[in-house]
Amino acid sequence: MAEFKDQTLTGAVTLDDNIFINVDFNDAILNYDGGVPPGFDNCRFNKATFNLGGAAGNTINFLRTMSPTATNMRSVVLGLIPELQG
Structure with missing residues (x-):
């Protein structure tokens, strides 16, 4: 499980099996394929879309x-x- 902390992420982002803490998702495409659910803590979603x-x-x-x-x-x-x- 990877942890992303205090970052701004854009473009394609894989959610499966990842943890996001204090992350800004700007113009991001959040991809979830049904694996281990991601964890989110204090994240912000700006023009982000989900792709399942x-x-x-x-x-x-x-x-x-x-x-x-x-x-x-x-x-x-x-x-x-x-x-x-x-």
């Missing part, structure tokens, strides 16, 4: 497929991450 690939992308696509009302699975999908419900 690999297993993470497959999981997002699965949840999108299951979330329409017609599937009758929407409540199950929403129940997986209850803290997102407002």
Whole structure:
């Protein structure tokens, strides 16, 4: 696990298995492929975007497929991450 501390990162940044402390992500593309989740502490995201690939992308696509009302699975999908419900 690599640690990035007190830095400004731009461009493509791999999130899997990394820790970010006091990092500014400026115009960064944050790539997560479903490996060990990253850690963030006191980070700032300025014009940063997320790119979910690999297993993470497959999981997002699965949840999108299951979330329409017609599937009758929407409540199950929403129940997986209850803290997102407002």
